[in-house]
Amino acid sequence: MPSPFFTPGTRSQADQVALLHLRRDQTIPTVLQIHDDKNLGYDEGKVTNTRFGSFPHSTLLGQPWGSQIAASKVDTGSRGRRPPTQTQTSTPTETQTQTQLKRKAEDSPTVTDDARPTPKAAVAAASGYLHLLYPTPESWTASLPHRTQVVYTPDYSYILHRLRARPGCTILEAGAGSGSFTHAAARAVFNGYPSSEESLDEDQQQQQPSKKRRLGKVCSFEFHAQRVERVRDELVQHGLQGVVHATHRDVYGDGFLLDGASPHANAIFLDLPAPWLALKHLTRRPVEGGNPVSPLDPSTPVYICTFSPCLEQAQKTISTLRQLGWVAIEMVEVQHRRLEIRRERYGLDARGVRGAVVFPKSVDEAIGKLRASDRGGRFRNHKDDSIDTETPPAVNTTTITANTTTTTTTTITTQNTPVYNLGRVVHRTEADLKTHTSYLVFAVLPREWSEADEAKCRAKWPSSCVVDSKPFPAKSKKQLKREEKAKRDEERRKNE
Amino acid sequence: MHSYIRPNDYVGVRLPSEGTRIIRPVPNTTVSLGKYGSFPANQIIGRPYHLTFEITETPDEDGNILRVVSAAELHAESLISDGSGEADGEGEELEMYGDGDAPMRTNREIVDDSSTQKMTLEEIEALKKEAGGAGREIIAKLLESHTALDQKTAFSLAKYTLRKRKKYMRRFTPIPLDVGFLTNYMLGEKDAAKIMELRDEAIGLIGCWGNVHHGGNTPIEDAMGSRPNSRYFVVDETGGLIVAAMAERMGILFSEDGDDEATSTVPEPSQHPANEDGQTEADQTEPGAEDSVPSRSPHQQPMSASGNTITLLHAHTRPNLSLLKYFGFDYDNPDESHPLFKHLKTVSWLQLVDPSTDPIYSNEPEEPSQETLSTMKASKRNAFYRKRNRWARTRNVVDEARAGGFDGLIVASLMEPATIMKYAVPLLTGSASVVAFSPTVEPLSELVDLYSTHRKTAFITQKRQIREQDEEDQVQGLAELEAEFIVDPSLLVAASVQTSRVRSWQVLPGRTHPLMSSRGGPEGYIFHAIRVLPAQDHIQAAGNQSRKRRKVSQKETTAPATTATDSGDANTDIQMRL
């Protein structure tokens, strides 16, 4: 099954994860299903209840991505619910039930029909809506169920860029934790789903390009049994099982080989308490206590990033990286801010606008108001002595409302300026600021280069044939290629 | 993936000063690095990236003057200091204050930290043997002072002088020329304004929030909902850096990336008979024009890919993509084997918005009769086919762009963002991401404001009122609505702006601290929002608001403004008032 993360198609489909976007920072991930596998007993089948209304999945399925969906009238009280079916004794997780039901559906459709009555048609509610979105690593990271600390978009976007994680790469990751980084890494390396042999008939196989393209993959390791299970379940649910391999493993002791073979990694991300303990496995040649075969791709440079909240951890990592021959070692912190952008609405014309401060927005306006209040001054002073200049008008809104009934000028402006244009657009850093996530240590391990390699290279590109010590002449690429070929041919002739 | 240095490719170089250069090792020529010396290109061709070379004075028996500096030698100073008292924070003052002055410090309380690993005597000896040239000298000096353990100060002094010398060593490190390298090269060595002062952190964020990725290998007919994947709209005024960054993420930037996924069948314009058209237009500058032969097979057609594509919207007649040359792609004379040849499409704003007035799009080269064609001179016939091909290609690419269905919009432009959104956002599929980069915050905060809740509400209400009018009034009403609302605010949700900056640290034994200075300049801001499909019938916002409203009214007295929201209770209040 293709993943809705990478190839979402045009419409939502059953048994796929979708995001229900309520408002900024309020997005609920859910697996779309007509029938309610948790058996909560809604007449409408599976229903997601939100602050903005109830949404039977029958209204979310088969819709174009991005659609605005109206809430439905769902009786969320006990009356609208059927009593849970007796056969279901435990409350299994969504995935388990899903696979069970699928199997059932294949085996004997009649049983399923009995077990699952057609859900009642949904009836639109008077108000409330959401937007139906396909999942992305960003929205998943923001809404995933946390089991551990996770790496967020500001860090992983930078890390993956620096790791040169590109389509077709293999990335090693430890530990998988809650799978946040895993999803982003999978998108970075994705360049196709592996074809499952069974599903391909002869014809299709022949159509496959003869040149075998290397498919990107993420090899994720985690030593916490439950977390691996959770991540594996999610990967299947998200259609990513062909791109990510999750392994239950203590990488300090056992390293990164898969069935004893090298995964040929091009990039590594370590989000572990003691990354330096895993580094002995990540060498070009086996070292004491490390993996007997190098898990690295021998034909490319390998990029690494370790992610540690404490400086001491980073220092230990760096010291070990140096001892193991890594170069271009660098450490950075990512400092990221989200901005809050809004209109600050000041002015006497902002009366009645929610969130606005009714206060003169200019000296002119203040003077105008002073003139006006002066006129009515005597009358007011009789009424209430406490109303005078000492009361800050911004706080005492009622006073101003009373005053402005006499000022005609401000009423006119209110009518002319639409609410959305009142005041001025300002920005500030959002209230919750992350000031430290972790120290990011980067390094590169170049390819191995033996004397034999060098000798071969020297034979092919002898130093003696420098034609020109000045900047090279302007030759076309074609010309250069031709020359190269001629040289190669000559060499071959010589060797024969 | 950058396994070795290929002849004639552009190659990045890092120098001991931390400066960078771009070189091009053409076989049998000399590469010059200015004051760092020069060397024959043949001595780095075929070698791996990330090795550090030292240019030596005397060639070896093969005439080779480059010596590979081992990692151990590069780290010699740190490796030796690690685990000595050095790691406890001594000697730092030299670096921080002592520039030029001799160290003034004594180290009375030396505590050996046995937790970190010391180099063994054998290791040090091995390192000494392995090192050559300037490296050997450094290590010898270091060890001389280091073995005299009670003379820590002398050691510090030796290190200090050597550290200063290192900056002038004739060493260099070839680095793959990728987007990351090019970005830093442009920032550090070139005109940073040319790339809108984009930094790595912004490029990472743009790519992720834009959800830019490879479209996969699913044959179109198998794909869900049958449509090509990963089609992105890009507006790029950074000379092609944004295009390159997106192409890198999509696996279509490097010549080695060339892969064979499905391409749509472009109508064969060459099958049409040609006509006599004496015009000799200078269309050699047109992509692919030079090598275009009439009988080209469909998959060699430029801009012919159906999925995993970038459609660049450009403001001038010709887009500026000069930086792509570093990746082996010359827009004016593209290499057919480069993946961008098929996957990068270009459409001018005029072609997108009003194609009928575009000279290329609207002027179909007239078809001459078969006889005229056969009597034409070969060169003339080819010229005709070229024109015809160009016209057909333009039509395909423009029609396809105007049909929409794009999976994302990435903008790095100095143009008014709202004007870009106005035309490009409606052409995105639902759920697609919109990302806009700006060096400064103002254009983006204004853009967010154009999608504020107040605007959305007002727009939706006014539109509904217009729809209730009779037809004539509707036309005028909609025109007025468009004049008032430059963009349809109901097409995007979750509009937000963010910024990011990395802080670099020096991490050396006993001398760990953030760098004392770094590049200033514009912060660089990123706008993100999601395209949605508003329902045709008006849906009232709702929410279980009782608790929230209390909170809001409480807030009102302290905070003088509302925050833009997309749905829910903030809307309700306003809707009730209207």
Ligand SMILES: C[S@@+](CC[C@H](N)C(=O)[O-])C[C@H]1O[C@@H](n2cnc3c(N)ncnc32)[C@H](O)[C@@H]1O
């Ligand atoms: C902070 S979490 C990783 C979070 C993850 N990067 C994410 O974005 O969701 C660290 C994980 O490393 C795992 N871990 C710690 N030591 C490990 C080891 N030696 N081998 C494998 N996993 C380990 C822990 O169980 C934990 O789940």
